[in-house]
Amino acid sequence: MPRRRIGSLIGVVLLLISGCAALGVRPTDPLSAEERNDLGVAYQARGELDLAIREYRRALALRPGWPQALVNLGNAHLDRGEVEEAITAYEQALASAPEDPAILNNLAWAFLQHPTRWPHAEPLIRRALARTPPPRAYYLDTLGVVHLRKGEAAEALATFREALGDPALRDDPRTHGVIFLHAGDAHRALGDEARARACYREALARDPDGPGGRPARARLGDAPEGGVGPVAGVC
16 A cells, blocks of 8 residues: 555544544444555554554454455564564464465464474475465575574575576565575585675675665675685675
């Protein structure tokens, strides 16, 4: 939903509620579940996560079990670092759409953020990949991170390289940046600092202020531009 609609939606809500109050009528929700969900998406895009979560919950009160609102609720909780709450929301979404690859991926990713429950991620992401979802690179990245968590750096690197070969990434610099970041982590785990730094520079170049670029800058430290060793520039 475009951000400019937030003010008009809020205005409509207040008008309807005040009209009901004047008539002595108990107000019902003046917005549909879809409109509540759209309002939550707009709040979340502005970083107002408390308001976003409130709107997703209101959408779900109107339409219980709706997978889209449940996924959005999980995303907002994950953005707030509330991993358990995110897992719960994604699990509820999956109960309504058990073979949806995007929900399987989101739930797998949430488990990967959990300190002890992360092993639950692998069967979920493999189920998602079995359905050959596009873009495949997005799902392969999650599987690669599973390999990293298991200490399988070589397998992780092979998976990230497969993901980087997906032509669907050509117009998606944000996902590209995240995968290069993770490929750098795999190289670093294998002891190849030169290639790790090359990957981090690739991540930084593709999405400087995104979820790949910002951590890449931190990993590069004080010398993001310089090469390390004879194979600098090769990821």
